[in-house]
Amino acid sequence: MPYRKPWIRWGVAGLALTLAASASAQSSLRDEALDAQRTQAELQERIDNADEAVREQLRELRQAREETRRLRAYNEELAPVVERQAATLEERRSGVESLAETREALPGMMREMVERLRAWVEHDMPFLRDERLARVASLESTLSAADLSSAEKLERVLAAWRAELDYGRELDAWRGELPGDTPREVNFLRIGRIGWYYLTPDGHQGGVWKAEAGEWQSLDESALAEIRKGLRIVREQRAPAMLDLPVSQPVEDAS
Secondary structure, three states: OOOOOHHHHHHHHHHHHHHHHHHHHHHHHHHHHHHHHHHHHHHHHHHHHHHHHHHHHHHHHHHHHHHHHHHHHHHHHHHHHHHHHHHHHHHHHHHHHHHHHHHHHHHHHHHHHHHHHHHHHHHOOOOOHHHHHHHHHHHHHHHOOOOOOHHHHHHHHHHHHHHHHHHOOOEEEEEEEEOOOOOEEEEEEEEOOOEEEEEOOOOOOEEEEEOOOOEEEEOOHHHHHHHHHHHHHHOOOOOOOOOOOOOOOOHHHHO
16 A cells, blocks of 8 residues: 555545535525525515505505595585575475474464454445355354365455455446335446445436445535546446546545
């Protein structure tokens, strides 16, 4: 066997150990580098994910702000509408309450209106007296009728009042009986509520009702001519014209 020097063996062994140590170190460095890369990649991924989450939150925040702005604008537009609707509802509520109160008070109010109408007719000039009192009596029966609604009763009461008020604006003529010791048929002429006259069929006698005295007062020929003129106007036998006649009562009392 050839002889080898001991130092050569040790050198080879040391070199082998050195190479092995170097390889191990390099492997360790590679592992650490890979770990570092993985860690860096994970960190970057977390950063990217965090950035995306932040961006998503920012988008949601912007959307929320835009929605809030739209809602605020809508509320500002809607507020006047809501206020008007609330006012309308309040008016209707008040109207319903007022209507209920009116319905409760209506029967008494109608009775009072009929009583006042009767008093008016009884104290007014007695033209068409029987006809007018019959209308009032019919109203009094109407108020007790169970088959009529309150609205129908009220309409009849108002119609009677309108008829009475119309007497004050009418020029009217009719044939009727003149009361007296010897009742007789005459022609009546009425000018609103300020003048009520009669003329006999032959045209020779006539008079004016004097409300203060409560009786007829005879008229002279010139006044009788005016009554004849008035009768022809009412009958549309001549054009309207001024009439010069004494009044039955002062104008202020005839309204």
